Amino acid sequence: MRQRHRKGYVQKHNLEDKPLKGSSQANTINIALAGNPNVGKSVIFNQLTGLSQTIGNWPGKTVERKEGQLEFLGFHFNIVDLPGIYSLSTYSLEEIVSREYIVSEEVDVIINVIDATNLERNLFFTFQLLELEVPVILAINQCDILDKRNRSIDFKRMEEIFKLPVIPCVAIHGKGVHQLLEEAIELSVYHHPHQHYLKKGKRMHEHLSHAHRTQELYTKEWTMHLRPKKSFQFPDLSSLLKFGKEVEGKIEYLISEISQFESYFSQFNYPGRFLAIKLLEDDNVVNSFFKKNESTRYLLNIAEDFRKELEEFHGEDIHTIISSEIYNKIHKIIRLVLISEKKEERKKSLSDKLDQITTHPFWGYVILILILVGTYFFTFEIGNLLGGYLEEVYGMWSVEIYGMYGADPLWVKLLWDGVVGGVFGAIGGVLVYVIPFFLIMEILQDSGYLPRAAFLLDKFMHFLGVHGKTIIPMILGFGCNVPACAGCRIMETRREKKISVALTSLIPCSAVLTVVMGLVGRFLGPIYVGLLFLINFVVIIIFGKVLNKTMPGKCTELIMEMHEYRAPNTKVILKQTWNRSKEFIFKAMPIIIILGIVLELLLMFNLLEPINLFLSPITFILGLPLICGIFLIYGIIRKELTLVLLQDLAQSLGMTLPMLLTPLQMFVFSLVTMLYIPCFATIIIIARETNWKYAIKIALLEVGVAIVIGALVYWGGTFLLSLL
Amino acid sequence: MTLNAESNMDDHFQKTSSLLSCLSDCPHKTDVEVVSVNAGLGAKKRLCDLGIVPGTKITKTRSGILRGPVQVDVKGSKIVLGRGLAAKVIVKCNNS
Numbered sequence: 001m002r003q004r005h006r007k008g009y010v011q012k013h014n015l016e017d018k019p020l021k022g023s024s025q026a027n028t029i030n031i032a033l034a035g036n037p038n039v040g041k042s043v044i045f046n047q048l049t050g051l052s053q054t055i056g057n058w059p060g061k062t063v064e065r066k067e068g069q070l071e072f073l074g075f076h077f078n079i080v081d082l083p084g085i086y087s088l089s090t091y092s093l094e095e096i097v098s099r100e101y102i103v104s105e106e107v108d109v110i111i112n113v114i115d116a117t118n119l120e121r122n123l124f125f126t127f128q129l130l131e132l133e134v135p136v137i138l139a140i141n142q143c144d145i146l147d148k149r150n151r152s153i154d155f156k157r158m159e160e161i162f163k164l165p166v167i168p169c170v171a172i173h174g175k176g177v178h179q180l181l182e183e184a185i186e187l188s189v190y191h192h193p194h195q196h197y198l199k200k201g202k203r204m205h206e207h208l209s210h211a212h213r214t215q216e217l218y219t220k221e222w223t224m225h226l227r228p229k230k231s232f233q234f235p236d237l238s239s240l241l242k243f244g245k246e247v248e249g250k251i252e253y254l255i256s257e258i259s260q261f262e263s264y265f266s267q268f269n270y271p272g273r274f275l276a277i278k279l280l281e282d283d284n285v286v287n288s289f290f291k292k293n294e295s296t297r298y299l300l301n302i303a304e305d306f307r308k309e310l311e312e313f314h315g316e317d318i319h320t321i322i323s324s325e326i327y328n329k330i331h332k333i334i335r336l337v338l339i340s341e342k343k344e345e346r347k348k349s350l351s352d353k354l355d356q357i358t359t360h361p362f363w364g365y366v367i368l369i370l371i372l373v374g375t376y377f378f379t380f381e382i383g384n385l386l387g388g389y390l391e392e393v394y395g396m397w398s399v400e401i402y403g404m405y406g407a408d409p410l411w412v413k414l415l416w417d418g419v420v421g422g423v424f425g426a427i428g429g430v431l432v433y434v435i436p437f438f439l440i441m442e443i444l445q446d447s448g449y450l451p452r453a454a455f456l457l458d459k460f461m462h463f464l465g466v467h468g469k470t471i472i473p474m475i476l477g478f479g480c481n482v483p484a485c486a487g488c489r490i491m492e493t494r495r496e497k498k499i500s501v502a503l504t505s506l507i508p509c510s511a512v513l514t515v516v517m518g519l520v521g522r523f524l525g526p527i528y529v530g531l532l533f534l535i536n537f538v539v540i541i542i543f544g545k546v547l548n549k550t551m552p553g554k555c556t557e558l559i560m561e562m563h564e565y566r567a568p569n570t571k572v573i574l575k576q577t578w579n580r581s582k583e584f585i586f587k588a589m590p591i592i593i594i595l596g597i598v599l600e601l602l603l604m605f606n607l608l609e610p611i612n613l614f615l616s617p618i619t620f621i622l623g624l625p626l627i628c629g630i631f632l633i634y635g636i637i638r639k640e641l642t643l644v645l646l647q648d649l650a651q652s653l654g655m656t657l658p659m660l661l662t663p664l665q666m667f668v669f670s671l672v673t674m675l676y677i678p679c680f681a682t683i684i685i686i687a688r689e690t691n692w693k694y695a696i697k698i699a700l701l702e703v704g705v706a707i708v709i710g711a712l713v714y715w716g717g718t719f720l721l722s723l724l
Numbered sequence: 725m726t727l728n729a730e731s732n733m734d735d736h737f738q739k740t741s742s743l744l745s746c747l748s749d750c751p752h753k754t755d756v757e758v759v760s761v762n763a764g765l766g767a768k769k770r771l772c773d774l775g776i777v778p779g780t781k782i783t784k785t786r787s788g789i790l791r792g793p794v795q796v797d798v799k800g801s802k803i804v805l806g807r808g809l810a811a812k813v814i815v816k817c818n819n820s
Contacts, residue, residue, distance in 0.1 A: 121799045320777055456792075462806075561801055
């Protein structure tokens with residue numbers, strides 16, 4: 001069955017790729033995937049779009065937007081994967097963005113992905129979607145896991161209750177995925193839900209392979225080319241969505257008042273009932289609609305009175321009252337649709353066992369440390385192996401080239417030393433470390449390990465003024481600070497986001513690692529590398545403490561869902577690793593190569609000296625050779641450039657690094673590179689996540705700290721050495 | 725902060741042989757019922773979204789060392805709460 005579906009899907013994909021008559025615009029169906037985090041939305045998305053996706057940001061918002069396309073049954077589908085959210089209130093930016101998108105004209109059909117193993121909580125989100133009265137398809141994912149637990153869902157019953165298409169899926173095997181598209185077409189063509197179960201009374205397996213409509217059939221019936229959502233006849237779900245008498249009475253009153261201003265509210269795309277509920281719930285965005293118009297303002301006061309009355313009556317806040325009512329309804333539905341075949345003793349799965357050990361009060365921490373150290377070790381071993389090999393190749397070729405053309409001609413300097421040397425330096429010095437690191441980060445992320453780290457370190461992170469979730473961007477920061485700082489979005493409050501980006505920007509990323517390993521690791525040994533990291537972590541702790549003290553507000557508490565472990569999907573991981581690496585190759589490599597050429601030119605025309613002279617106060621305080629000044633400037637662009645270009649310079653001067661720097665200078669040079677400023681891209685991301693003022697403040701603060709600590713270490717070190 | 729069993733065990737709770745405690749102090753692996761959440765509005769909202777509303781049956785399954793966070797099973801999902809927040813979730817333990 002599974003096989004057949006996948007095959008069928010692929011064949012259709014190829015055979016019926018021809019566009020229908022009429023403009024391609026008319027045959028476009030825009031789909032949004034919505035649901036809780038970790039329910040398999042991305043899996044469905046990947047199955048549909050075949051990983052050919054574009055990842056950008058929602059216009060004007062720092063929320064990731066994943067988009068993809070496909071052709072199916074002659075229709076063109078645009079698919080947008082909405083961020084995983086728990087509700088459609090205006091608690092977070094993700095929720096605001098999703099809500100606005102769902103009601104906008106840009107989307108025709110919403111596929112609500114629901115985790116079958118967690119039906120109750122997932123349906124809470126579904127209820128909110130239904131309140132928006134948009135065409136929704138319920139995709140019940142992970143039915144196979146439910147099967148294993150000897151439970152099943154009565155899909156027919158569920159379709160009767162929700163009066164909308166309900167499709168069982170096992171997205172990871174592609175099962176049920178193309179039914180979603182067929183259903184989306186039917187919703188768009190007929191403008192009302194086409195209830196298969198009710199009409200044909202079919203059983204589940206028959207439904208899974210329900211009559212695949214041919215392209216011709218659709219073309220025949222395809223009469224309307226309008227946006228389907230406008231003319232969609234939302235089923236009558238009033239008995240399902242109705243609240244208890246107290247609340248419902250208030251909402252009905254508000255609806256009747258709102259309906260007087262239909263022409264005004266139609267611009268916001270929200271149905272009247274939704275506006276009434278959210279007005280009662282004191283939703284910021286909805287309130288602003290009412291504030292904007294003089295004649296609707298009185299409703300704010302009425303809603304407030306209603307709210308107070310209800311809160312007094314129930315002794316709870318309005319959000320709790322409404323949520324409780326929804327959960328009560330869901331509880332009743334669950335009893336109708338969820339069938340437990342027998343009370344089974346759930347055996348401990350591998351996921352449970354892993355969960356147990358990775359959150360163990362002792363072994364959990366051991367594993368966490370092993371993972372962090374192992375990641376560094378793995379990255380470094382692979383990087384060293386490949387990097388060393390590349391260096392050898394470059395050396396051999398250089399001998400050949402110099403032998404043939406001499407080492408002095410301008411073009412040899414520019415093309416060979418500059419361009420080819422730059423490429424080799426970038427690949428051998430950086431890329432070979434970056435790719436293995438990205439790979440491990442993807443595995444950690446995809447397997448679901450990171451929330452465990454957040455659990456283990458929550459207490460410690462409170463010490464730094466943030467809660468455990470910050471550890472997730474911080475661990476990612478070991479790979480690259482740029483996506484890690486962007487990842488600080490998961491923090492709920494502005495204060496935590498600010499502290500998180502600052503701390504994350506101090507995490508030594510893989511670029512810093514290459515400098516540390518390539519200089520201190522190579523010439524001084526691992527103990528000094530450890531010392532560098534120790535200093536770095538102490539700085540992070542002090543930074544956290546200081547920010548926590550100086551920033552107004554208090555540290556909020558951790559609220560996080562702990563998802564099950566899952567076997568990482570090799571294809572997805574490789575693809576993501578490649579995506580990240582690609583970005584590095586195409587964005588960073590050209591910069592490295594161009595700067596390599598510029599450096600050669602500066603050297604050739606003796607222009608390095610004025611720049612270095614200008615920076616001499618700083619290099620002097622740090623006890624570094626004057627020549628290092630320019631590299632610290634380059635390092636702002638990309639940290640690894642400090643070492644890559646220093647190596648280039650040493651090569652051009654016919655020297656080795658130990659001839660250029662004393663051991664103490666190497667240590668200080670690495671330390672300063674580690675701390676002195678987040679790279680340019682990170683600064684931009686920090687500014688985008690917070691604001692420019694804060695980004696510059698952080699950057700300057702870090703420069704100051706680096707100079708002070710660097711100077712202390714140098715002069716302290718010199719003094720100690722003189723004693724020996 | 726902690727609603728102590730002795731001080732709050734009034735007649736009603738004696739009759740139903742149940743006692744109130746906060747989630748951070750209640751025993752592991754026993755079904756308890758959420759009575760109230762005395763946290764800020766934001767945290768309360770988020771807990772509602774995750775299914776922790778008064779009346780919900782939850783089970784504490786894990787707590788971190790050194791007063792670390794608390795993990796509970798709620799409606800089939802595992803939710804982690806910081807210790808400070810767990811102390812604000814009042815639950816009713818059934819003795820029977």
